[in-house]
Amino acid sequence: MARTKDWLAEAYRRLDDAYGDQHWWPGETPFEVAVGAILTQNAAWVNVAQAIAALKEADALSPATLAAVPLGRLARLIRSSGYYNQKARKLKAFVAFLREEFDGRMEAMAEAEPGGLREKLLAVHGIGPETADSILLYGCGFPVFVVDAYTRRVLVRHGVADEDAGYDELKELVETGMTPDAATYNQFHALFVRVGKDRCRPREPRCAGCPLEPMLAPEGGVSSR
C-alpha cells in the first residue's frame, strides 16, 4: 500500500516538473465544462472545441437555450465532435436532468452530496463513469479523480495497475493513494493525458524520454494492496 502511494507522489512530482501547469479544461462556465465532457467521449478535443464554438455562436450553450434547440439542429451544430446524433441526445438528457433536479443551475448541483450525485449522473443516458467524474471534478470542483484511456495506459505500462483493472479500481487506486484535493486531481489527470500523448503512445512498447521511465514499479508488482 505504502509503495503505491509513494509511486503516485513521485510520478506527480516528476510529471509536474517536466510539464508544468496544464490549465486543464479552461471552460468558461461549469455548464460548458459538462457539455465538453459529453462531447469529448472518444473524440479528439480539437473537434470538440469546434463544436463548442458552434454552440456558442448559436447561443445554445446555456441550460435554457440548449434545452430549446431542436434535436436535429443540435446534432448539426455538434457535427465535428463525431457521433453527433448520439451526443445530441445525450446533451438533451443531461440538460433535462439538470433542469429537473437542480432548476437548471450547475451551482445548485455543486451543492449536492458528491456520492449520491455521482449515482444520479450515472443514471442519465450518455453519462458513464468518466463523464460523471469529469463533471464532478471539473464542473463542480469535487475532489474526484478522473480515469481515462491515457491514465489507464500509463498506470498499466508502468506496472502500477493490472491490465484488466476496471474503471473504479483505477479510480480507487489514485484516490486512496493521494490526499483528496480537486486542484491536484485536476492537474494529475491532465499530466497523465499529456505524458500519454507525448511519450506513452499505444503500440509503442518503450516510452523513450518519458519522465517516469527511470521509476520502479511499486513493491509487489501490480497489486494496489
Place this chain on the structure above:
DNA sequence: TGCCAGGCCGGGT
C-alpha cells in the same frame, strides 16, 4: 491509408 481520439449504450451470452 489506417489508426486514433479525454466512452457509452444495448443486446447477447
Place this chain on the structure above:
DNA sequence: ACCCGGCATGGC
C-alpha cells in the same frame, strides 16, 4: 458479470 457491435468526425 463480461463481451461486442455500433456510433462518426477530423488529424496525423
